[in-house]
Amino acid sequence: MVCERIILDCDPGVDDSIAIFLALASPDEIKVDAITIVMGNHNDIDLLANNACLLLQMCNRSSDIPVIKGAKKPIAYAYHGHSGIKVHGENGIGNIKHPIKDFNQNPIEQYKDTSAAQFIVQHVLANPGEITLCAIGPLTNIGLAVSIGGERFIKSVKRVVLMGGSVGGHGNKTAAAEANLANDSHAGRIVFDAFPDITMVGLNCTRQLPLSQEIREKMRKLHAIGQFCFDITTHYTEILHSWNDPPCFNDPTAIMYLIKPDLFEGQRACVDVEDSGRLTSGQTVADWTGRWGRPLQTFVLMKVDRNGFEKELLDRLAKLTMFKPSSEDQLKRAEEQIEASEN
Numbered sequence: 515m516v517c518e519r520i521i522l523d524c525d526p527g528v529d530d531s532i533a534i535f536l537a538l539a540s541p542d543e544i545k546v547d548a549i550t551i552v553m554g555n556h557n558d559i560d561l562l563a564n565n566a567c568l569l570l571q572m573c574n575r576s577s578d579i580p581v582i583k584g585a586k587k588p589i590a591y592a593y594h595g596h597s598g599i600k601v602h603g604e605n606g607i608g609n610i611k612h613p614i615k616d617f618n619q620n621p622i623e624q625y626k627d628t629s630a631a632q633f634i635v636q637h638v639l640a641n642p643g644e645i646t647l648c649a650i651g652p653l654t655n656i657g658l659a660v661s662i663g664g665e666r667f668i669k670s671v672k673r674v675v676l677m678g679g680s681v682g683g684h685g686n687k688t689a690a691a692e693a694n695l696a697n698d699s700h701a702g703r704i705v706f707d708a709f710p711d712i713t714m715v716g717l718n719c720t721r722q723l724p725l726s727q728e729i730r731e732k733m734r735k736l737h738a739i740g741q742f743c744f745d746i747t748t749h750y751t752e753i754l755h756s757w758n759d760p761p762c763f764n765d766p767t768a769i770m771y772l773i774k775p776d777l778f779e780g781q782r783a784c785v786d787v788e789d790s791g792r793l794t795s796g797q798t799v800a801d802w803t804g805r806w807g808r809p810l811q812t813f814v815l816m817k818v819d820r821n822g823f824e825k826e827l828l829d830r831l832a833k834l835t836m837f838k839p840s841s842e843d844q845l846k847r848a849e850e851q852i853e854a855s856e857n
């Protein structure tokens with residue numbers, strides 16, 4: 515299997531965090547060229563970017579994977595993802611205290627004057643046909659990249675694999691729409707209009723993968739990073755259960771598709787996004803039979819092997835090791851951070 519180079523566009527985020535760990539734990543299948551940050555689960559882009567940095571630092575990967583900040587608001591309206599802040603917590607990772615922070619290189623610094631959309635265009639044009647855009651947040655950065663880069667950029671993207679939308683079922687942000695699409699329906703429409711090869715990992719698929727207490731306990735028993743996965747999902751699972759919307763593995767499913775496509779079954783359709791409906795803004799609509807007369811640009815994942823997914827997830831996460839400060843200087847900074855987070 516060829517190792518797939520991706521830009522991971524995300525809003526970390528509880529399930530984003532597990533997705534990032536899964537990607538970092540799968541170096542034979544995925545090379546994360548960069549992590550780009552978009553509003554979604556929170557509207558504080560610095561907070562989301564810092565969460566990405568924290569995860570990279572935990573895995574000692576912050577020196578080779580840059581983090582680039584992107585859109586702070588949807589393309590056509592103000593931020594309205596406040597229910598996401600409730601689900602993911604005020605700090606985006608379940609309101610847990612960070613166990614470590616900032617004790618190795620900060621991967622934001624080198625790109626602080628570049629927007630995520632600009633970076634996406636530049637990186638794709640510099641590596642035509644090689645970069646997959648894996649989007650696990652609202653599609654704002656990629657929609658903006660389409661506006662900046664135009665046809666040459668669109669043609670230079672290898673493919674788009676996104677977690678978002680749903681077919682034949684209900685949403686999670688509204689009755690009709692999944693949160694990533696509902697949080698920026700215009701960007702969603704731009705992306706589904708633009709790209710000829712999209713894989714959609716929607717709620718209709720991810721709801722087959724419950725984030726159960728059992729799997730959380732199995733993650734917890736792995737190691738310190740597994741304990742972190744357990745901790746960040748505590749608030750997340752409790753609040754979703756209280757809303758009668760059982761939690762599931764949303765974002766990690768898109769990463770798992772890149773790693774193990776054999777675990778999934780899907781069907782081609784032309785997918786479009788409703789961007790103006792009174793009740794349906796952000797809803798993905800699939801034309802399975804070509805009645806719109808447009809190419810069936812999207813492979814919609816329909817079914818996933820739950821046992822296979824859970825086994826792969828645990829086997830891969832088990833390979834991660836928590837970064838340990840090696841020098842006196844790193845250790846001192848880590849201790850200062852822990853002390854600061856406790857005050």
Ligand SMILES: [Ca+2]
Pocket residue numbers: 524525526527529530554555650651765
């Ligand atoms: Ca996300």
